Each structure stands twice: as structure tokens, then as C-alpha cells.
Amino acid sequence: MKEQIRKEMLGRLRDLPSRDRIRMEQELTTAVCNSNEWRASKTIGVTWSIFPEIDTHKIIQTGLEEGKRIVVPYSGKDRVMTFHEYSPDTAMSRSKFGIMEPVDKRNPVPPEAIDLLLVPGLAFSETGYRIGFGGGYYDRYLAAYNGHTLSVLFPFQLFKDPHWEIEAFDVPVQKLLTTAF
Incomplete structure (x- = not known):
């Protein structure tokens, strides 16, 4: 079931019209950077996104401009993820x-x-x-993480009732931010 949902969501992300994507990504960037969690945070972990994911580059840039410490993940051996400080260089x-x-x-x-x-x-x-990309890196990381968690998503990525099995190792994200479609 999860693989089927992954495939469907990747297709919908790839097929999203550019004008809709740009508008919603701008709204999501603004929502993240105006959130209480963002304002209260000095160090923020964020993935350097690649298409068709929601673009995080403006979020990273805004964080750096605001003097936030931005850290990005490295997917290491044995599916262990670590975060490392990021700067433009x-x-x-x-x-x-x-x-x-x-x-x-x-x-x-x-x-x-x-x-x-x-x-x-x-x-x-x-x-x-959530259903991630299938590597389990974030699930493992979240099991030992006690800070705030937030995810940005397009409206079609949100399910009222999950159509997948919640497993014992799944850790929910604390706050979800989305936009109108």
C-alpha cells in the first residue's frame, strides 16, 4: 500500500502545473518562516530538496538571512542520518x-x-x-529527536484517514502546513 501511495504522490507532484506549484511553494515558505516554531528556533534542520519535492531552497535562504543556523542531512551507513551545518559555501x-x-x-x-x-x-x-521516500532515515532520526517537527505539503498530500498501516516505529510530525489548492 505504501509503495502504491508513494508512486501516486510522486506522479501528482511531477504533474503539478508550474504556476500552481510556484504559488503554493511561496505560500508555504511564508507560512514556515512566520510560524511560532520558526521564530523560536535558532537551529533548523532542513533537507536540500530536489524536484518533484516541495522546494526548500527559499526556506534555507530565508533562514540564513535571518541569522538562523541551518543544518542539512547526510544519509550515512546503516540508514543512520546526521545533520551538518550549512552555509552558501x-x-x-x-x-x-x-x-x-x-x-x-x-x-x-x-x-x-x-x-x-x-x-x-x-x-x-x-x-x-507520514509516508516518506522509503529509506527509513527520518523515522530512525525522529525516534531520538525531541525538538519541534514541521512538514510542508500540498493539499493533495493530506489524507483525512490514512490509507496505510501506521507502524510501531512511525513518529508523527507535530505540525503540518499546507495551502489552498
């Missing part, structure tokens, strides 16, 4: 999953130093449970 390279990650993996930022984590996903229940 951080060397990045494409991972085996196709996502951009920091080249320098020394000095990971511990979970307790991250105030807010923007959690990616493909489908979300109204109670914050």
Missing part, C-alpha cells in the same frame, strides 16, 4: 539517492542542538503520520 554532492548532501561529514550537529526539524514526506495523515 558548503561543498555539496549528490548522494546515491540523488539528493544533495554535505561533502564534509565531520562534526555532526547533535539532535538536541536542533530546535526545529522540517520533515519531508509524500503523504500525511491529519494526525501527522
Whole structure:
């Protein structure tokens, strides 16, 4: 079931008309950067997005402009994810999953130093449970993370009743932000 939903959501994300995507991404960026969680946070973890994901580059740029410490994930061995400080001069390279990650993996930022984590996903229940991209990296990370969690999503990614099984290791996202379609 999860694989079917992943495939459907990736298709819908790819097929979303550019004008709708741009408008909704702008609204989501504004909503994130105006949220109480964002305002209260000094260190923010965020994935360097790639199409067809919701674009996070403006969120990262805004955080840097506001003097926030931005940390980005690295997908390590044994499906263990670590976060590393990001600045515009951080060397990045494409991972085996196709996502951009920091080249320098020394000095990971511990979970307790991250105030807010923007959690990616493909489908979300109204109670914050999510279907990610299938690697389990975020599920493992969230199991030991105690800060605030927030996800941004397009309206079609939100399910009133989850059409998938919630598993024991699933950790719900605390706050979901979406837009009108």
C-alpha cells in the first residue's frame, strides 16, 4: 500500500502545473518562516530538496538571512542520518539517492542542538503520520529527536484517514502546513 501511495504522490507532484506549484511553494515558505516554531528556533534542520519535492531552497535562504543556523542531512551507513551545518559555501554532492548532501561529514550537529526539524514526506495523515521516500532515515532520526517537527505539503498530500498501516516505529510530525489548492 505504501509503495502504491508513494508512486501516486510522486506522479501528482511531477504533474503539478508550474504556476500552481510556484504559488503554493511561496505560500508555504511564508507560512514556515512566520510560524511560532520558526521564530523560536535558532537551529533548523532542513533537507536540500530536489524536484518533484516541495522546494526548500527559499526556506534555507530565508533562514540564513535571518541569522538562523541551518543544518542539512547526510544519509550515512546503516540508514543512520546526521545533520551538518550549512552555509552558501558548503561543498555539496549528490548522494546515491540523488539528493544533495554535505561533502564534509565531520562534526555532526547533535539532535538536541536542533530546535526545529522540517520533515519531508509524500503523504500525511491529519494526525501527522507520514509516508516518506522509503529509506527509513527520518523515522530512525525522529525516534531520538525531541525538538519541534514541521512538514510542508500540498493539499493533495493530506489524507483525512490514512490509507496505510501506521507502524510501531512511525513518529508523527507535530505540525503540518499546507495551502489552498
